[in-house]
Amino acid sequence: MTDQTTIPRHHHGDLRNALIEAGISLLEEGGLDALTLRKCAARAGVSHAAPAHHFDGLAGLRTAIAQEAFDRFAASMTAAAKAEGDSPRARLRGICRGYLEFGLKHRGLLETMFGVPAEDILQEGNGPEDAASYMILRDACAPFVPEGTQPEVIEFQVWSLIHGYTLLFVSGRLGCLAPERIEDGPFEQVMALLDRVGDTTVT
Amino acid sequence: MTDQTTIPRHHHGDLRNALIEAGISLLEEGGLDALTLRKCAARAGVSHAAPAHHFDGLAGLRTAIAQEAFDRFAASMTAAAKAEGDSPRARLRGICRGYLEFGLKHRGLLETMFGVPAEDILQEGNGPEDAASYMILRDACAPFVPEGTQPEVIEFQVWSLIHGYTLLFVSGRLGCLAPERIEDGPFEQVMALLDRVGDTTVT
DNA sequence: AAAGCAAACTTGACAGTGTAAAGTTGTCTC
């Protein structure tokens, strides 16, 4: 039960962040369906109508949670990019591994991040470049962009491959119904296709 | 308003299918959030409690809709496999194009198909092979499986790439916020990576 | 210190939703 003595009535002080944190907790514990405005409010120790002063309804809260989750995801990807070595191939493999790790540990957050409308996530510009996490992907892909090829092509190849693998794997569609570790699926073998990204030799 | 004269009270005759069709209509029109038991019941011309005799709650209805959607998807993929020619590469490209077409035309259905728990979708066996649509993918990938490689590796490479691209594209994350046609994104260039699937030459 | 204003809540109400229980109607079998 929330300790009401530490939270003054009518002026929480940092309710917006408290609601976002409460929402993240609910998503981590119970997935998408577990997130409700009233439950967030209860966890933050306020009435059910308090969130309305900080968010444009449940959709607004979800968007704010997605934005916070993207920040955490970007931080996670930054660390992952360095985890497997300094060569461009190793960095690329590292961020793909980090992507999947994030999905395994935070499935509810990942589903929220990619469930909110794209236009609510991006700022005024409308390209994916707005996202810090996308810039990490871009940096890692840059060494593999052949001359005369738009960088987006390579970036979208990598992103599609790892995003698709992550969603299919964590949702139990790749042979293991409830995967707990990366090794529960053929991650290394599937990601071998990354070695072909940017490869323009004729076959 | 539903024509009540054609549906006898207390014995609809084919209510289960009527509810599934109603659900599919609601998803096509308004996406995931538009699907509710009461709206399905209203469209089928019955009371709000009637679905309970055919489905295990809203989750049960969603699962049934997903199964019907997978059937339609498989039919769509079968047609797509033949659409671009008879060579193995053309067939593979064809089903990927068909996958994306399906996602563009039926975004709500695709999100439902991959949003229900995997264990509710599969029959007694728990591999993806249960799904008709997966067998189409398997057939198309078979020519590219190198000796000594498990077929799943190649299948998962292809599935991950097209599934990821489809979800990112239709949800507006690949540079075009509301894509209407495949040409609104760099599908052909991104899918060029398919030509590398199964390629074991040393680089 | 007091008054006024606005922010930041709370309280209460309503509509929509899912689910459960009890009742009613229609069909089938004996």
Added chain:
DNA sequence: GAGACAACTTTACACTGTCAAGTTTGCTTT
């Protein structure tokens, strides 16, 4: 024709999102 059961309907309740009105708190001005 009677009985049993399937296939509904009706009623009720809890949960949820949202809105409107009221209350409390903090800040600014006099």
